[in-house]
Amino acid sequence: MFRLVVTKSHNICRTPVAQGSVRHFAAPGAKVVPQKEDKSFVDTDAEKLSKHVCVNFYVQGEEPGPAIKPDSEYPEWLFKLDLKPPQPLEDLDPEKDGWQYWRELRKRQMQQMRRLEQVRLKRLHLQDSPSMKNWRRF
Amino acid sequence: MATKAATRVRKKEVVKVVHGALLRTHIKAGMASAAPPLGPQLGQRGVNVANFCKEFNKETGHIKPGVPLPTRINVKPDRSYDLEICSPTTSWLLKQAAGIRRGRQFYGEVAGKISVKHVYEIALIKSKDRALVGVPLEEICRKIIIQSRSIGIEVQKEDLDPELLKQFLAERSGTVAKQLAELAEKKAAKMLRTG
Numbered sequence: 001m002f003r004l005v006v007t008k009s010h011n012i013c014r015t016p017v018a019q020g021s022v023r024h025f026a027a028p029g030a031k032v033v034p035q036k037e038d039k040s041f042v043d044t045d046a047e048k049l050s051k052h053v054c055v056n057f058y059v060q061g062e063e064p065g066p067a068i069k070p071d072s073e074y075p076e077w078l079f080k081l082d083l084k085p086p087q088p089l090e091d092l093d094p095e096k097d098g099w100q101y102w103r104e105l106r107k108r109q110m111q112q113m114r115r116l117e118q119v120r121l122k123r124l125h126l127q128d129s130p131s132m133k134n135w136r137r138f
Numbered sequence: 139m140a141t142k143a144a145t146r147v148r149k150k151e152v153v154k155v156v157h158g159a160l161l162r163t164h165i166k167a168g169m170a171s172a173a174p175p176l177g178p179q180l181g182q183r184g185v186n187v188a189n190f191c192k193e194f195n196k197e198t199g200h201i202k203p204g205v206p207l208p209t210r211i212n213v214k215p216d217r218s219y220d221l222e223i224c225s226p227t228t229s230w231l232l233k234q235a236a237g238i239r240r241g242r243q244f245y246g247e248v249a250g251k252i253s254v255k256h257v258y259e260i261a262l263i264k265s266k267d268r269a270l271v272g273v274p275l276e277e278i279c280r281k282i283i284i285q286s287r288s289i290g291i292e293v294q295k296e297d298l299d300p301e302l303l304k305q306f307l308a309e310r311s312g313t314v315a316k317q318l319a320e321l322a323e324k325k326a327a328k329m330l331r332t333g
Contacts, residue, residue, distance in 0.1 A: 035204075040318050042311035043237030046304035050297065053259040055231045057167075057205045065235075068255050068297065077276050078254050083283065083293050 159183050161211040164227060168203035170194040183213040190219070197223060206230050224267045231260045232286050237307065242290025243317055249290035251306060253298050257282050 043049060048064055056065040071079070089108050092101040161179055170176060170191040180187045190211075198207065206227045212220040233239060236250030261278040264270060270278060283293050 039240050040314050041239050044307045046300040049237045050300045053235050053256045055234050057202050057226050059202055066259050078258055
């Protein structure tokens with residue numbers, strides 16, 4: 001059974017779905033005008049941010065978002081996640097960290113190659129000079 | 139120069155597309171329009187732009203307008219398309235959870251604070267995507283943490299303390315205002331120089 005309710009202020013059509021929840025559809029005439037986003041806005045409501053995860057993006061959903069539950073409700077691995085920033089090459093060890101060390105090493109080598117390429121292109125006139133002959137051996 | 143103009147203008151061969159073209163964009167919920175950049179992107183692939191916008195806005199009617207949604211549009215050779223609307227962008231979700239609108243401006247700056255529980259809830263939302271169907275939640279959480287690092291949002295294991303958070307947010311709003319003022323100044327100076 002469909003029940004169409006058109007409210008004057010919001011101009012939306014309501015169509016009930018099987019489970020009993022209501023889906024809002026914007027009427028064909030209604031157009032969402034893009035507004036200039038305020039980038040300087042910082043939400044100062046610390047209570048709300050620490051008690052709820054304010055990520056609700058549905059028009060009709062729990063405001064302001066799912067509540068934060070006590071530790072017991074979350075899985076074990078969540079509190080064992082690695083939150084450290086990526087370690088530089090000097091702190092890594094090939095024996096202990098294995099592939100991560102080699103990955104960092106490769107990144108470092110690529111950075112060095114990139115710097116050398118820049119220098120090479122900057123000093124193009126010196127390319128055939130004897131001092132630049134072995135530049136790839138650095 | 140006459141020769142330069144002659145060499146630059148070359149006849150572009152019309153390439154006939156045979157395979158289905160995939161279009162990956164972010165479209166704000168309820169705000170699909172025929173204006174660039176979306177209009178030309180769809181037009182080039184031969185999709186009826188007006189129809190697409192109507193359908194997209196209808197599909198996202200239940201989502202708050204203005205939320206950026208990554209969409210994958212698979213255009214088939216007969217000009218019909220498969221529309222796949224994913225959950226909102228992770229960066230938007232992270233910024234909402236931290237209460238900020240702008241990320242960090244330089245390396246090492248802390249733009250916002252979040253706890254692992256926030257990350258878990260965001261991962262739950264993201265896990266409903268078709269692309270992340272078999273992926274364990276732990277892996278999704280790890281990816282979100284890496285992204286939060288790039289935005290400048292600090293993730294902490296303990297729950298957020300409201301007093302400390304309030305202090306941090308007050309400081310942060312001051313810093314953001316200063317940064318934006320500096321940028322506006324630079325822009326004004328540039329306009330004065332060239333104009």
